[in-house]
Amino acid sequence: MKSQRILADFFRQSWPVYVLSITFHLVSNLINVFYPKVLGAFTDKLSGGELTRGLVADYSLQLLAIGLGSVVFSGIAMYLVMYVGRQFERNVRGLLFRHFTRMGERFYAKNGVGKLLSYFMNDVTAVRESIAMGINQTANATMLLLSAMTMMIISGIPLYLIGASVFPLLLIPFIVVYLGPIIRQRSLDVQEALGKMTETAEEQFGGIRVTKKFAVEPIMNKRFGQTVDDIRAAQLRLVRVSSFFQSLVPFLGTIALIIALAFGGYLTIAGSLSLGNFVALTLYVRMLMNPLQQIGNVINSIQRSRASLERLNGLLSQTPDIVESAAATEADLSAAAIEIDRLTYAYSPSAEPVLKDVSVRIAPGSTLGIIGRTGSGKTTLMKLLLRIYDPPSGTIRYGRADVRELTLASLRGQIAYVPQDGFLFSTTIRENIAFSDRTAAAELIETAARQAQIYANIDELPERFETRLGERGLTLSGGQRQRTSLARGLIKRAPVMILDDSVSAVDAVTEKDIIDSIQQERRSKTTIIIAHRISAIKHADEIIVMDDGVIVQRGTHRELLEQPGLYADLHAIQEEGSQHATGTSDS
Numbered sequence: 405m406k407s408q409r410i411l412a413d414f415f416r417q418s419w420p421v422y423v424l425s426i427t428f429h430l431v432s433n434l435i436n437v438f439y440p441k442v443l444g445a446f447t448d449k450l451s452g453g454e455l456t457r458g459l460v461a462d463y464s465l466q467l468l469a470i471g472l473g474s475v476v477f478s479g480i481a482m483y484l485v486m487y488v489g490r491q492f493e494r495n496v497r498g499l500l501f502r503h504f505t506r507m508g509e510r511f512y513a514k515n516g517v518g519k520l521l522s523y524f525m526n527d528v529t530a531v532r533e534s535i536a537m538g539i540n541q542t543a544n545a546t547m548l549l550l551s552a553m554t555m556m557i558i559s560g561i562p563l564y565l566i567g568a569s570v571f572p573l574l575l576i577p578f579i580v581v582y583l584g585p586i587i588r589q590r591s592l593d594v595q596e597a598l599g600k601m602t603e604t605a606e607e608q609f610g611g612i613r614v615t616k617k618f619a620v621e622p623i624m625n626k627r628f629g630q631t632v633d634d635i636r637a638a639q640l641r642l643v644r645v646s647s648f649f650q651s652l653v654p655f656l657g658t659i660a661l662i663i664a665l666a667f668g669g670y671l672t673i674a675g676s677l678s679l680g681n682f683v684a685l686t687l688y689v690r691m692l693m694n695p696l697q698q699i700g701n702v703i704n705s706i707q708r709s710r711a712s713l714e715r716l717n718g719l720l721s722q723t724p725d726i727v728e729s730a731a732a733t734e735a736d737l738s739a740a741a742i743e744i745d746r747l748t749y750a751y752s753p754s755a756e757p758v759l760k761d762v763s764v765r766i767a768p769g770s771t772l773g774i775i776g777r778t779g780s781g782k783t784t785l786m787k788l789l790l791r792i793y794d795p796p797s798g799t800i801r802y803g804r805a806d807v808r809e810l811t812l813a814s815l816r817g818q819i820a821y822v823p824q825d826g827f828l829f830s831t832t833i834r835e836n837i838a839f840s841d842r843t844a845a846a847e848l849i850e851t852a853a854r855q856a857q858i859y860a861n862i863d864e865l866p867e868r869f870e871t872r873l874g875e876r877g878l879t880l881s882g883g884q885r886q887r888t889s890l891a892r893g894l895i896k897r898a899p900v901m902i903l904d905d906s907v908s909a910v911d912a913v914t915e916k917d918i919i920d921s922i923q924q925e926r927r928s929k930t931t932i933i934i935a936h937r938i939s940a941i942k943h944a945d946e947i948i949v950m951d952d953g954v955i956v957q958r959g960t961h962r963e964l965l966e967q968p969g970l971y972a973d974l975h976a977i978q979e980e981g982s983q984h985a986t987g988t989s990d991s
């Protein structure tokens with residue numbers, strides 16, 4: 405399973421660093437456990453009246469050496485593990501991003517951007533913390549526990565006294581088994597709530613312009629406030645159980661100290677334990693409290709990170725809905741006819757089909773115009789041509805090849821798709837236009853801009869093609885964005901071009917200029933134009949009219965005008981509109 409893979413892969417690569425770090429921790433702790441022994445010996449000398457100035461200086465120097473030695477080794481050990489922890493973070497973020505790029509539209513329709521960001525930020529960090537800090541502290545604590553126990557035995561502290569003092573610590577595993585799953589579940593709830601908040605924030609920042617124009621800030625504040633309240637509630641539920649757990653562990657340490665003090669004190673008075681060993685015992689038990697506290701923290705953090713790991717695993721084990729066949733071949737669309745054959749498509753098995761028995765043949769080099777009511781399935785049909793969604797087998801062919809048998813890169817690399825709401829990146833206009841080939845020559849970029857009738861606008865900008873756009877290209881007007889996106893499609897000079905309502909935001913005169921230059925540029929190349937205005941498609945070799953997923957009419961502009969139907973009705977309405985606009989109407 406992928407779940408184990410993230411960690412297994414990571415440990416396979418980085419285990420030498422961990423071994424080195426654990427060795428350094430071991431050395432540091434071996435040095436550190438001499439500290440109670442030195443103090444014990446000091447106490448014995450003091451109580452025996454044998455302490456001299458020279459011995460005081462000696463003991464002080466020994467303590468200094470112990471302090472320095474242990475700090476240096478534990479410092480290096482910590483650095484090493486933190487270093488690989490950051491490597492883990494970097495690797496998993498890369499892995500997640502590559503996974504995201506493979507996922508299809510269905511995945512993005514289900515998972516908001518904010519939710520996906522939360523995987524990058526919260527979950528990866530939670531796992532990193534536990535495999536870096538967690539492993540550091542566990543190694544440190546275990547070493548300290550083991551070496552302290554060994555030193556107690558070597559120092560001649562009776563075993564039964566050590567056993568009695570350490571007994572309360574044996575209860576820790578039982579507490580972990582009982583409280584661990586509760587902490588994990590509550591951590592999962594916190595991560596989900598954080599994901600929701602990032603999702604809501606992303607959406608609200610994205611829609612802030614609409615919010616302001618409708619003056620609905622209070623509603624939005626309330627909605628966001630709710631997600632923040634949910635996080636607080638989930639976090640408090642987690643804090644209640646995790647702080648109980650975290651304080652229970654050192655409490656057991658205190659019980660151990662009380663036993664050592666009472667039992668050890670009694671044995672010292674009875675003369676069966678030296679004063680030096682009594683001091684050493686209490687110092688050792690006190691010394692054990694820190695690692696216990698650390699182990700408590702670590703167990704808590706491991707439970708939290710297990711919740712995050714589960715979320716990451718869940719995400720990484722999702723497979724893309726569009727999978728390239730193992731025998732997929734490279735597409736060659738340069739002279740291929742596009743055959744759509746009795747295509748019926750529904751977005752889900754339980755939903756009504758949005759395309760019903762659609763058949764069209766687009767000859768290579770020809771232009772197909774598509775017009776129809778909104779929601780009639782035009783964009784869906786284009787997405788199926790690009791295999792953004794999977795059409796039923798045999799219903800879409802390029803030449804002789806079924807679309808499902810072509811490699812995705814070769815298929816999409818040869819189709820220039822220009823959507824209605826062309827997304828622009830927050831980089832320069834030049835990079836936005838030369839998106840499919842960043843090395844494209846300046847003349848090619850300029851020609852594409854001219855053909856898309858955006859050149860004059862760009863030329864007026866202070867830095868022309870080097871002008872940086874704001875996020876999502878929002879420094880341009882809607883029509884300018886659309887034409888920049890059109891230039892991005894045109895520069896690709898792809899064998900097939902799809903304009904999906906791509907000139908809807910430009911005025912009629914500009915639209916005519918754009919259509920003229922597209923006709924010129926794409927004279928011998930296959931072009932599909934979807935439009936709501938007849939003026940944008942009337943030059944097409946064939947026009948199909950769609951209504952509710954069905955092709956209701958087909959033919960050339962002239963043929964369609966001669967038939968009664970949706971096309972002639974649309975034409976009449978649009979003609980009347982333009983006559984009103986130019987003042988040439990009879991009525």
Ligand SMILES: Nc1ncnc2c1ncn2[C@@H]1O[C@H](COP(=O)(O)OP(=O)(O)OP(=O)(O)O)[C@@H](O)[C@H]1O
Nearest residue numbers: 513751758776777778779780781782783784785905
């Ligand atoms: N991802 C989706 N999941 C489920 N249903 C969808 C999805 N995308 C579109 N639809 C539905 O499919 C139908 C056809 O939508 P489509 O976008 O193809 O229409 P269209 O003809 O391009 O519309 P418009 O002219 O308004 O752009 C609509 O009823 C729409 O609600």
